[in-house]
Amino acid sequence: MLDVLKFKPPTSEGSKGKGQIVIDEVSVTFGSGPTTHQAVETTSLNIAAGEFVCILGPSGCGKSTLLNAVAGYQKPTTGAVTVDGKAVEKPGPERGMVFQQYSLLPWKTVYENVAFGPLMAGHTRTEAGSTANTFLELVGLKKFGDRYPAELSGGMQQRVGIARALANYPSVLLMDEPFGALDAQTRLMMQESLLDIWRQFGTTVVFVTHDVDEAVFLADRVLIMSASPGSIIEDVRVPLPRPRSTDMVSTPDYVKTRTFCLDTIRAESRRAFEEQNK
Amino acid sequence: MLSEQKELRPEAHPAPQVAQSVSQAPERPTPKLEPKPVKAPSKWTAKQRDWKGIARHGGLTLLSLAVGITLWHVASENSWNFGINFRNVPTPGEVLTATVENVTDSEFYVHIGVSIQRVLTSFVLASILGILIGILMGRSRTARAMIAPYIEIFRPIPAVAWIPLAIYMWPTEESSIIFITFLGAFFPIVLNTLHGVQQTPEVLVRAVQSLGANQFAVFRHVVFPAALPSISAGLAIGMGVAWFSLLAGEIISGQYGIGYFTWDAYSMVRTPDIVLGMLVIGLLGTVSTAAVKMATRPLLAWQERTR
Numbered sequence: 001m002l003d004v005l006k007f008k009p010p011t012s013e014g015s016k017g018k019g020q021i022v023i024d025e026v027s028v029t030f031g032s033g034p035t036t037h038q039a040v041e042t043t044s045l046n047i048a049a050g051e052f053v054c055i056l057g058p059s060g061c062g063k064s065t066l067l068n069a070v071a072g073y074q075k076p077t078t079g080a081v082t083v084d085g086k087a088v089e090k091p092g093p094e095r096g097m098v099f100q101q102y103s104l105l106p107w108k109t110v111y112e113n114v115a116f117g118p119l120m121a122g123h124t125r126t127e128a129g130s131t132a133n134t135f136l137e138l139v140g141l142k143k144f145g146d147r148y149p150a151e152l153s154g155g156m157q158q159r160v161g162i163a164r165a166l167a168n169y170p171s172v173l174l175m176d177e178p179f180g181a182l183d184a185q186t187r188l189m190m191q192e193s194l195l196d197i198w199r200q201f202g203t204t205v206v207f208v209t210h211d212v213d214e215a216v217f218l219a220d221r222v223l224i225m226s227a228s229p230g231s232i233i234e235d236v237r238v239p240l241p242r243p244r245s246t247d248m249v250s251t252p253d254y255v256k257t258r259t260f261c262l263d264t265i266r267a268e269s270r271r272a273f274e275e276q277n278k
Numbered sequence: 279m280l281s282e283q284k285e286l287r288p289e290a291h292p293a294p295q296v297a298q299s300v301s302q303a304p305e306r307p308t309p310k311l312e313p314k315p316v317k318a319p320s321k322w323t324a325k326q327r328d329w330k331g332i333a334r335h336g337g338l339t340l341l342s343l344a345v346g347i348t349l350w351h352v353a354s355e356n357s358w359n360f361g362i363n364f365r366n367v368p369t370p371g372e373v374l375t376a377t378v379e380n381v382t383d384s385e386f387y388v389h390i391g392v393s394i395q396r397v398l399t400s401f402v403l404a405s406i407l408g409i410l411i412g413i414l415m416g417r418s419r420t421a422r423a424m425i426a427p428y429i430e431i432f433r434p435i436p437a438v439a440w441i442p443l444a445i446y447m448w449p450t451e452e453s454s455i456i457f458i459t460f461l462g463a464f465f466p467i468v469l470n471t472l473h474g475v476q477q478t479p480e481v482l483v484r485a486v487q488s489l490g491a492n493q494f495a496v497f498r499h500v501v502f503p504a505a506l507p508s509i510s511a512g513l514a515i516g517m518g519v520a521w522f523s524l525l526a527g528e529i530i531s532g533q534y535g536i537g538y539f540t541w542d543a544y545s546m547v548r549t550p551d552i553v554l555g556m557l558v559i560g561l562l563g564t565v566s567t568a569a570v571k572m573a574t575r576p577l578l579a580w581q582e583r584t585r
Contacts, residue, residue: 071484071488072487072488073484073487090487091484091487091488092488092490093488093489093490095488096488097484097485097488099481099484099485102479102481103481103482103484103485104485105482105485105486105499105500105503106580107503107504107506107580107581108499108580116486116489116491116499117489117490120486120489120490120491120492120495121490148580164489165488165489168489168490
């Protein structure tokens with residue numbers, strides 16, 4: 001593995017201790033009048049600096065909307081999000097974002113995509129370039145710098161996406177089902193790789209997924225969301241030690257946590273289904 | 279770190295193509311334990327195949343042209359008249375003679391030069407305005423609501439219909455010709471730009487916003503490049519339509535220009551010159567459209583590499 005210290009930003013002592021997220025009475029409602037749809041019910045949450053949190057829930061439960069509120073894409077209808085005491089009003093480089101897929105600029109090379117953030121932050125071309133190389137090396141894609149995104153596989157593109165978000169040294173990394181479109185093997189590799197990177201950086205990670213195994217394997221805390229309107233119904237601590245490895249999936253702690261999450265979601269889905277049929 | 283090789287797309291390692299000779303049935307059954315080494319297809323054979331194709335299609339093209347010209351010759355030589363009247367249509371030979379006469383006359387080049395200048399002026403104006411307005415409409419609902427009705431009303435009006443009003447409105451003949459030509463190029467450019475801008479994937483806009491891009495950077499690094507393939511298509515179409523419209527403009531006014539040359543030949547009943555004028559217009563239109571396509575090509579290099 002690569003040297004941890006190598007990736008610390010030159011100007012500060014890193015992002016450790018930063019990245020505390022406070023979601024205060026946030027609700028999101030779309031539309032108005034008869035077509036009103038409440039995507040997120042009033043929700044309050046505290047996410048500690050450096051914590052790895054997974055938001056788990058079925059499709060359409062509003063978990064992405066909640067994440068978008070933290071990212072600054074979605075203005076909450078009520079309440080506010082603050083990161084390190086600063087109110088979130090719009091997207092910013094201190095909150096890195098990784099999307100499900102196809103979010104690299106197809107007309108820029110892999111290298112240019114990763115160098116983009118540092119350039120926007122006002123670094124020189126040389127500085128941005130060396131940052132880009134550092135992060136491409138971190139995700140194991142330095143050799144692919146002069147390729148265009150479409151020349152890479154889905155997994156490789158997502159690694160570039162992670163490198164691109166990290167190149168701004170964000171205090172928070174927001175991930176919206178980043179591995180959802182990958183095949184099972186690649187997804188497993190990406191999960192382990194992400195945990196490696198997270199251990200080195202210590203950034204806060206908010207990771208949205210509908211995959212119970214993924215959530216339990218990655219997270220310190222799993223927040224289970226119910227559907228329409230979306231609200232957090234369980235806050236589950238994962239009692240597994242770090243660093244995690246794939247053989248932990250057979251330990252009693254893992255199985256217990258996983259079963260609990262599955263049961264909660266199943267009960268919730270049944271309730272939602274019955275409600276729809278009323 | 280993760281293995282790079284495993285994740286490479288299958289296209290990166292194309293399966294070796296089976297050489298044609300392999301597919302032929304062997305005369306005797308060969309022992310299965312000793313498979314013949316499959317020959318990699320040599321580049322030379324592929325190239326030869328390419329040349330064969332070009333030769334065959336090129337031959338067909340020439341043959342088709344020869345048949346067409348012969349038919350034309352026979353029809354006008356014998357003054358065929360079956361509803362369509364070939365009596366006043368010059369023969370290919372007469373057109374050739376007229377061509378030889380004109381290419382040695384310096385005035386012929388003045389006609390061509392003036393037309394090219396008009397098209398270029400109109401095209402540049404249409405490109406600048408068309409791209410700007412297209413982007414404005416694509417990014418702002420207010421702008422779209424205000425501008426779209428005018429575009430919808432004026433777009434279907436053909437260049438010829440503008441002639442009378444253009445003569446009244448513009449101070450000189452030259453400016454009315456350029457106005458008419460401009461209109462022809464403007465609409466395809468504005469509509470294609472608008473379409474391209476509206477195609478911008480919202481996730482890319484969000485992605486660069488999260489990387490610290492301000493509005494201008496979003497425009498420069500996302501909206502504009504995303505619209506470029508569509509814009510360049512619009513420019514190529516606009517160039518074609520510009521020639522189309524120029525002719526309308528030159529017929530009514532002016533004393534130079536290839537459209538004027540053609541119309542003047544009609545007035546003076548120099549029928550070979552009519553056909554020559556038409557052919558020159560066609561050639562100029564084709565060449566300039568190809569030039570626009572070539573000029574925009576480097577901007578779309580990323581598309582070609584990833585197609």
